[in-house]
Amino acid sequence: MYAGIDIGSRTIGFVVVSGGQVTYSSIADTGFEPLNTAKNLLTGKYNRIVATGYGRHAARSAFAHRVVTEIKAHAMGAVHIFPSARTILDIGGQDTKVILLNEHGAVIDFQMNDRCSAGTGKFLEVMAAALGYPGIEDFNAAALAGDNGIKISNMCTVFAESEAVSLLHRGIPREDIARALHASVVERTAGMLRRIGFNPPLVFTGGVANNGCIITLLEEKLGTEVLIPPDPQLVGALGAALAAQNDSAVG
């Protein structure tokens, strides 16, 4: 029994593997005390625990045996699910990463967004609230139904929010604004992918990979299919669990 825990800014994912198979998984909101939330997720006895995510070092001092970065964890997790993966796009609560793999699934390059939340899950959440959608799912569904007519020119979360609100005041249909906001995230993401020189197959992980509108727009923009794992939010934790299992295999 090998456990992997991914302590992100928004959610904490937990995965247990045994013999290369996932035997248990769970997910929780990070909350105000990430370490406590994390500890509560550990329900059994594990031979080894590997932590990843921004809270990995805190977990290392508290209970984990080792840490790996989100980059490595996502790479290991994604390759486990899609062995042919050559590029991984991970959009989480507060950052976006692009990871390039070689034909053996090893990381050869990566990029992370800068210090702001533009283009991340947080960005979409703020916009859903600004447009008055009760939840992120309603926002996604509306965006799928919206038209492509308009463009949001600001990438900064704060300015994009006021831009969206003023469009609303000018009587632009809400769905169209929702669509434009999704398109702006895709625009930014596609730029990052192109800058690093991505290769297909492309695997999309992290919370935003549950967003059907982003997937559709991304596939259109890149002209390639985007592979989505069954639980995109748990890929990091899966990778960490696999790292724990590998540790024992070598020593």
Add this chain to the structure above:
Amino acid sequence: MNNYQEMWRTLGLNMEAHDQLLQVLPPTYHDVYLTQANRPQGMEYFDFVVNEIHGLRIQELQEHKKAGGKVIGAFCVFVPEEIVRAAGGICIGLCSGVEIGTAETEKVLPRNICPLIKSFMGFKLGKVCPYFESCDIVVGETTCDGKKKAFEILNDYIPVHVMETPHMKKNRDRRLWLEEVRDFARVVEKATGHTITADNLAKAVQEVNNKRRALQRLAELRKQDPAPISGKDSLLIEQIAMYDDVARFTAKVNALCDELEEKIKAGQGVFPRKTPRVIVTGTPMAIPNWKVPHIIESSGAVIVAEELCTGLRYFENEVAEDGQTKDGLLENLAARYLGINCAVFTPNTGRMDRLLQLVEDYHADGVIHCALSFCDPYAVEANRVEKTLKQHNIPLLKIETGYDQEDSGQLKTRVEAFIEMLG
């Protein structure tokens, strides 16, 4: 510790601000330096120097001044310290590696300018640096536009002599630079009241060369695996090289090297054998800017060389000692200094060749390019570095960061991921 309050007051320091500065330093130093495992004994001296950074050394400068000597400050490794020494002066590298007096500084400088420039202006305006306050003149250079223009403003507060450093290495640039070196000699003669002669210049050249040789010896030892000394300690020594007493510093570095040679013979090191080895390159890291090296070495890699001005660029070339006349020696000096691979040169292919050579000589697994935010020369040149390293399949991580700590978490993730990639 001695009580230096009186000395600081006489120097005109802003005591309150200075206290604040001193309060940040020791804890940082403790966390970054004193917690390292298996540190060589010889580091004791350098710890002592840092501990006394505003104490003993400043006292020495004051004694020197009382005896009629002059102190000259510099911000760049282009300023030939040999000339200052020949005329009996002391040359001090002014550090500027910490954000200070930001509000004051932003009254005279734009907000979006490199932290190094902001920092030296902040040191002066805030009156917190006893080195700065000990200087009779400071020497600027025209390496980058930001500095060039900032020196005009700095001149409102302290006399600044600016050397025109060329941006190319053609023959006419060499002639220009030689003229600048000769001018500088005249400026120093006037400031100190001492004549520079073939004899005192030859002696100064030799002394400074000895310092460079000691640093080269240290650098050479770092080719070993396991690494006998950490990159952080090496950087610290290189930073201290710019302001400590030349002869004493040289002796201490050599003593440290003796110890390291013993350790190497015994197969001992500060990191386990096969620890991933990286080379750091980019904008110089002035004391106490240890952020990136600390992140690297606490993430499971060892820094084996610094292709920086606070590193190899400072000591790798020696001045030819064969000059018989004062003019001959000045020519040798000018030639040595123009060999520096600063990113303000175009083209700067020497830096690319040097990096490739270093990766090979030091058995490095990867290179981390670190440019200060808004440092155009290095941030842009990162593209050339990337191209060169890619052609040779050498992994590279590019970082741009300032003196703030806000991005530490993200930097740590990127550096760790890079090291995982090497391992």
